[in-house]
Amino acid sequence: MSQNRFQNLYPPMPSIFMAPTEIMYDAKHLFLFSHTQGVKKPYKEVIDICWGDAHSGGTKPLTFVRQVIAVCIYPELLQETTIAPDVKERARRLLRECPGGSVGKYCVCGIPFVQDGVCEFISKRDGGVPSYPEDIFICSGSQNALMFVLKLLVHGKGLAQTGVLTPIPCYPTFVMGLTELGAAMVPYYLCEDDGWCLHVEELRRALATSRSHCNPRILYVINPGNPTGHVQSRESIEEVIRFAAEEELFIFADEVYQDMMYAEGSQFVSYKKVLFEMGPQYSNTVELASFHSVSKGIMGECGLRCGYVELVNLDPSVKQSVTSAFNTERNTAVIGQIALNIMVDPPKPGDPSYPTFSQVSLHETVEALPGTSFQAGSGGIYAYLRLDLPQKALLQAKEEGTDPDLMYCSRLLEEEGVCLVVGKEHGQQEGTYHIRICIGTTSTRLKEVLRRLKSFHLRFLNEFS
């Protein structure tokens, strides 16, 4: 096949970004290979702490989730005495609600019972703000939901090209998705010196600049932040909503880390709650899409693939078409939907499965490393560290024709067997360098990562001082 058959391979990423670095994965495989060949390394195991994948980080899956799914898959387990009554009750209920009482059938539009559960969860979370099943779209994960809604909105070329205001730093798959759909990424920079706050003046600057080359219509926010861990205050959210209302922007609120708040006194407030508390001038007009996922939340079930988007303030004239478009192409695995039901309606204190459930916690503390700077977040599962790399290291990277943070991470992997995400994958201000650590892991593992990182970092500074 000739290359020109494939016209739609990804166009290059914007220059402040790099695509996920296969070089890191190659290095990891190379280590594993050399290990089998008897090559000695100072460590016994590569710790991969790149991804927001709680179970990979050593967190145990929640027994209640796994038992309910096992029973739904194989209902003969309802006879087992070792399975708790509340597990059986939930499984029976879910099986009744599955199409035809089985997890093996097509389920095109999402299970109504699961949609209802999502609404109850949202309404309870938001202090009674109503949520309607017809606004809930269940997908194979939040990224899938994001792409579904984006695809409906993104169009045009040149000045008409849909622009999407995108926070920097931001995880790379979102930016790749924008590129693929033909949207213009409009970067707005989060303020590192102010704990990665979102400043509305920066949104204004980004919007004004973008008007010279595209048509900005969507504002993407991630709260709690990925990779920053920053959690927006109610005031900050209000400001953003006012700005979106003025500029007629559709807000995409990526709120997948909403259940993972670790800083004392810090609280997650949803965009929807704030929107509705700002009164009808906003709550009846501002378009909002809010995303959540079973991959994150307290379950960390990344392999089950399920998430949802709630669409608020869609014009009734397009709602039916959006619903039809959704139903035509989405067909989410039934088992993922079962997990979603448990995420939004976990066992309660007093339920037999409650203790098993609440024992498990993803929240771990993270400490700053010497020779780096760190703006501690209050939520989410990542720590984003800034590296102040010596001039000599920057020159060395230039000589090697690579990026300084990639050079740093490659060596860290090679020398200490720790695999982190290179800052440039998230986009960063020119001349700044970062690394992202997933802190959604066990404390033992995190301590070991920090031990290795510290040892490497001091050696690295020493080499290039």
Add this chain to the structure above:
Amino acid sequence: MSQNRFQNLYPPMPSIFMAPTEIMYDAKHLFLFSHTQGVKKPYKEVIDICWGDAHSGGTKPLTFVRQVIAVCIYPELLQETTIAPDVKERARRLLRECPGGSVGKYCVCGIPFVQDGVCEFISKRDGGVPSYPEDIFICSGSQNALMFVLKLLVHGKGLAQTGVLTPIPCYPTFVMGLTELGAAMVPYYLCEDDGWCLHVEELRRALATSRSHCNPRILYVINPGNPTGHVQSRESIEEVIRFAAEEELFIFADEVYQDMMYAEGSQFVSYKKVLFEMGPQYSNTVELASFHSVSKGIMGECGLRCGYVELVNLDPSVKQSVTSAFNTERNTAVIGQIALNIMVDPPKPGDPSYPTFSQVSLHETVEALPGTSFQAGSGGIYAYLRLDLPQKALLQAKEEGTDPDLMYCSRLLEEEGVCLVVGKEHGQQEGTYHIRICIGTTSTRLKEVLRRLKSFHLRFLNEFS
């Protein structure tokens, strides 16, 4: 939100098609509603026999599949004495091969062990023709795989617009997918009078006609046919491959019904096998994508969402990019992949779970109805019946402003509680009318459907004679 925000809602279908008819679903819901209101109907239950959904049709899921998945989800079940040893062995093996030994982790590129199993299955099926893991792309169902490959190839407008030769009749979601991606559907008609054979002269005609308005590059075939049930002979496949080679068309072979052959003496031969047996002139050059799915096959696990595509003869220069594109956006549920592994490597005679497994069969006979004509197929799970409707019925439909086959099906649903698929959803020759019945169901259910259909049909003919 104003309508013009959503630029990408589906454009209308080509005129020989209609989108899946919500009216049928509405009618079904209306019945259920009237039932709860105490309205009397001559039947107690609506039989929905539209979709290719074996479990909806009453077929029981395979115990081996369900047990292996339950154990993988909740490995404590390995302690249960009621679970057969081969189930435990398969589950242990699969868990070892899952990323990090769990079904709860991201699995971006597919599980290598599952890819290997698919290759072994293909190679065995094709009498030893080799199959390579790097050519296997695991997706959330075959439609998802189809859209992935199409998306990479479809581009252009006007004369440069990618054209896709599409069999008529064809299931509607494929046509909707083409429309969504901006491809030109190039219809070629299967020959009803010749048992729904694919005639190469018709391909030639369609191709020649299409060149006046697009750039035909892809040839889509469904074998065994949906909805026709026709199974292509080796000679027919050879002809198609020669034609594709001459015209430099990329063959998309939808072979999801390959395991469902019911006519005696009839045999499924894959496009890949034929291609490789035609010698290097073809086997080294013709581009082929072959699709399969756990929704079909012997398992009928539509709710688990998993399928694969094998890409043959990709140019090495694009292969890496295709793989990267795939890995960036696909993240198939791990449980679906487990089901795929069992589909391609079912228990063997002698294994403790074998009897449970082989007891289950989807193959049922289907009989023609009086007053219709029927070209019996040899494989797949559908029967496609032609209705020879009286002139008066056609006039009545015209008066009602509806399609004759839709009128027929709506009345059938209303009067007899049987829900079938309207022919026009699959596209049909002007002036012909059809209905599709899913025969992947129990014989009791199918007999009841035929009984009700016959009763209705005679009444209908009588009314309009």
